[in-house]
Amino acid sequence: MSKMRYSRRGFLKTGTAAAAATAFPAPMIWAQEIKDITLRQFGTGVSNLNEVATKVKEDLGFSLEMTALDSDAVTQRAATQPDSFDIADIEYWIAKKVWPTGNLQAMETSKIENYDKIVGIFRSGKLTPESEIAQGTAPHTVGFVEGPGSTTFAAEETGYMTLIPTIYNADTLGIRPDLIGRPISNWSELLNPEFKGKASILDISSIGIMDMAMVVESMGEYKYPDKGNMTKEEIDLTIGIFTEAKKAGQFRAFWKTFDESVNLMTSGEVVIQSMWSPAITAVKSRGIPCVYQPLEEGYRSWGGGIGLSSSLSGMALDAAYEYINWYLSGWVGGFLMRQGYYSAVPETSKDFMSEDEWGYWFEGRPATGDITNPFGDVLAAAGETRDGGSFYDRMGAVACWNAVMDENQYMVRKWNEFIAA
Amino acid sequence: MTRNLIGWLQALPLAFVLAGFLVAPVAMIGMVSFWGSTEFSIYPAFQFENYRYLFSSAVTWKVFFATFKYAAITWALTLSIGFPVAFFLAFHVRSQTLQVALFLVCTIPFWTSNIIRMISWIPFLGRNGIANKTLIDWGVIDQPLEWLLYSDFSVILAFVHLYTLFMVVPIFNTMMRIDRSLLEAARDAGASGYQTLVHVILPLTKPGIMIGTIFVVTLVMGDFITVRFMSGSQRANVGRLISNDIALLQYPSAAATAVVLLVTVLMVIGILLRFVNIRKEL
Known part of the structure; x- marks a missing residue:
């Protein structure tokens, strides 16, 4: 172990193999092996x-x-x-x-x-x-x-x-502000009939069930003692509400991979959906407005x-x-x-990170110049602030974590039925 | 005796291949379907829980019904498109060079992967897709048609697009083997074109139709990816039920569903084979 650190340091800090070899002949053999x-x-x-x-x-x-x-x-x-x-x-x-x-x-x-x-x-x-x-x-x-x-x-x-x-x-819901045209501030909006045929949820049971729970609580249908560990009755209730919505045509599609969520949003098939942060970034980098909407009930x-x-x-x-x-x-x-x-x-x-990047991403301060991602796409212009604000604002407002429940197998079966319904 | 022995020996390699890559895996699936599972592991057992759950769930029946529905509609459409195409190629095109050329044209779409052929429908059919844009420009509709994509329509459209060739090829092949003098005889005996088609060509083409049917029905019944992509995960067939179970590590339950599907498909093929002797074809 000690040999290893020794070698890496020697190797990296001197920067040349030759220097490392003369200074530490033995680790050189190791450096070859690594x-x-x-x-x-x-x-x-x-x-x-x-x-x-x-x-x-x-x-x-x-x-x-x-x-x-x-x-x-x-x-x-x-x-x-x-x-x-x-x-x-x-x-x-x-x-x-x-x-x-x-x-x-x-x-x-x-x-x-x-x-x-x-x-x-x-x-x-x-x-x-x-x-x-x-x-x-x-x-x-x-x-x-x-x-x-x-x-x-x-x-x-x-x-x-x-x-x-x-x-x-x-995580929170992603929205297309240009196609919605009004402020969104609650999870319950996902099942709002206004977005009939234009909503989506992700088809990964452990994550999807938590998004569902956030929506159900926000609708005022039920208050879970612990969203992360539902009873069978609570699972039935939660998935029941969404099955009804599905049958009524609320959802355009379900997505399973990152790219699917990006395509649904970019093409305008969907205007409100569960989403992951880099997917928002990907939509934005195509010049399409997309907001990672902070919601009153908090984040998943x-x-x-x-x-x-x-x-x-x-x-x-x-x-x-x-x-x-x-x-x-x-x-x-x-x-x-x-x-x-x-x-x-x-x-x-x-x-x-540059000071501006640190300020924008971590501290929630307005950008002073263009904010680009590591691949060079511009994500925000000067004056814009990050959706949801600073690290402590965002991570401090977490309502639940992705979860595996004691009744997971039951939930999985019900989820499968929801997808097939 | 020795001839007999040589015959057996000649069959041996194929027997090994089939035993190892067909019989053993199917037997394994059958065995696992009786096992139990926890969230992260499966354990050997002999229980009927997986089957009990499968048959007691209303969703299973619905999904099997949907699977049959997709198979039936796709079959009807591929047949009604495939038969005329094969007929045209076999009887209307006289020059053999042209026949071969046109047949190759039919296969051009198959030079790309079927996933790509399927996915390329999505931007075409979408809410702001080419189809809707064009229809709105022409003034045919005011609002985009929602049912074009992520619906039964799009699923079946993709199936028909993907599998029509599987109908064309065997039908074309059987039609080419029909003795042309039979058609002349029919004509000499005073049969109209329609009568020749119904009483001569159709009966003689049955084995080809049956082979195409078996291709299309088994492909559609075993599919899951087309249904997933073209319905935006909104619809389900049995294949999706199985793939969901596998994704969620519920192997025994997936195996049970697979066994039921296998039995169902075998029964369908068994019934089909009672109608036509396809050995004649092979």
């Missing part, structure tokens, strides 16, 4: 970006192979094919499903350099000491285990993490992190830890935050 290491990472499209793999090769020397899949496929693979990956880039609710299979190994927080700087949401569950913990599968509830090999989650910080948090955001939030396959060991495991430390050290954070996500260690990302 080039042969390939870590296979898979996850949802949001963070599986080739830019990250390229940068890893540049900074750390080893190769990262990325596979992007949809949430269901990710869950399936993590649960059934543990040898097909080294690093799982998954969401916390997926971790709740997958962890009991024993396919992932706990990570020692002592090996994580920036552990102390990780945002409170992922440690104590509280964003600020005064924050209330939202309903659903909050990341800290499935973030820790008692020790290596443990298949049940620990209630508080233990020194063994299931996932190292990397990326998260607060999600968080993702990196988990390590239980079959990972030796030098590959060391390389994985190197990768995690690098992930939290700022470059990726900046890269993700400039697309509208948040980094688990925001302060390290600050160095990789």
Whole structure:
């Protein structure tokens, strides 16, 4: 382990292999070997970006192979094919499903350099000491285990993490302000007959059911004791309301992948729908107005992190830890935050963003110049502010997290019926 | 004796291939359909829970009905388009070169992937798509037609577009084998063109129609992706039920549905084969 750090530092800071070789002859052999290491990472499209793999090769020397899949496929693979990956880039609710299979190994927080700087949401569950913990599968509830090999989650910080948090955001409804022409401020608008045949919801049960719950509560139909853990009756009620709406022709389509949601919105097939933040960005970058509308009831939030396959060991495991430390050290954070996500260690990302970008994305201040994403598309002009405001405004207004319920199997069946209805 | 043995040996490789890649997987699906499942794992068992749930759910019946509906309508349309096309190619086009050329023209769309052929309908049929824009420009309609996309209409349109060729090819093939002197005989005996078609060509083309029917029916009944994309996930057939179950890690339940679908399709084909002896064709 120590050898490894030694080498990377020596290698990177001097910048040339020759210098490294003369200064540290032994690690040079290792540095040769690390080039042969390939870590296979898979996850949802949001963070599986080739830019990250390229940068890893540049900074750390080893190769990262990325596979992007949809949430269901990710869950399936993590649960059934543990040898097909080294690093799982998954969401916390997926971790709740997958962890009991024993396919992932706990990570020692002592090996994580920036552990102390990780945002409170992922440690104590509280964003600020005064924050209330939202309903659903909050990341800290499935973030820790008692020790290596443990298949049940620990209630508080233990020194063994299931996932190292990397990326998260607060989700809400996306709207086409030009086609709606009036302010939208409640989740209940999704089922407003005014948008008959022009609404959409995502067809991923664990996420969709939470959007549904937000809508049902907003309509005043029912107040859930815990949206993230519904009873069978509550599931029937929630899906029942949406089945009725579906039969009445409220929905134009359901979407399952990011691109589908972008196409539905851009083509004007849909004017209000569940959406993910980068999808909004993608619509906007085509010059079509699209707002990630903050709503009175708050956000539905999600968080993702990196988990390590239980079959990972030796030098590959060391390389994985190197990768995690690098992930939290700022470059990726900046890269993700400039697309509208948040980094688990925001302060390290600050160095990789301009002051204006930091102000716009994190602090919710008006942009002073054009705000571009890492790919060069202009997302906002001077004077515009981010939908929903600052980090603390947005993450502080989270009403629930994507969740896996005790009655999940029942819910899944009902969901299947809803789709088929 | 030795001849017999050689015959068996010759059949052996194919028997192995079929056993390994057809019989074993189907048997495995049949076995798993009795297993139980938790959220993240499946465990061996022998229980009828999956089938009980399947048959007790009203959705299952609706979805099977929808599957048959898609198959029946698609079949009727592909046949009524495919038969005239094949007829034209076989009997009206006299030069063989032209015949081959026109036949190739029919297959041109198949040079691209069927997913692309399907998806390219979406911008055409959409609310602000080419079809609606044109109709509004012509003054035929004032409001865009909503049912053009994400409806049964679009699903069936895509099916017909994708599968008509599977009807044309076998019918064309059988028509080409019809002895032309039979047509002359019919004419000499005083039959009109229509009578020749109904009493001579149609009966002789039956095996081709049946093969096309089997292609179209099995393809439509087993499809899930066309229904998902063209209905915007708003409609379901059995294939989608299975794919949803698989996505949600409910393998035993998916296997049970697959077994029921397999049995249903086999029954449909069994009934079809009672009408026509397609061996004559092969």
